[in-house]
Amino acid sequence: MTVTFRNTGGSPVRSGTVTFGTHIIGALGIDWGTVVSTVPLPVPVASGGERRRTWLVCVDAWRVPLGMRVETRDVSTKWT
Helix, strand or coil, X not given: CEEEEECCCCCCECCEEEEEEEEEECCCCCEEEEEEEXXXXXXXXXXXXXXEEECCCCCCHHHCCXXXXXXXXXXXXXXX
């Protein structure tokens, strides 16, 4: 999952977290569950600047039975 972070504020961002919501999707498109993972924000992000980062989002094999797939649909950021 590659995400670009843009800081449109007036001061640099020095810390924060990124949370991914990875959904377990059945063969018929039914959302069976969500696995949430949180990682540190790639900082610093200068005022008016941007940072791009790629993460490998993994789900335990036992959570994804044969015929199902995973999709990371939700990404949220908390700047601190």
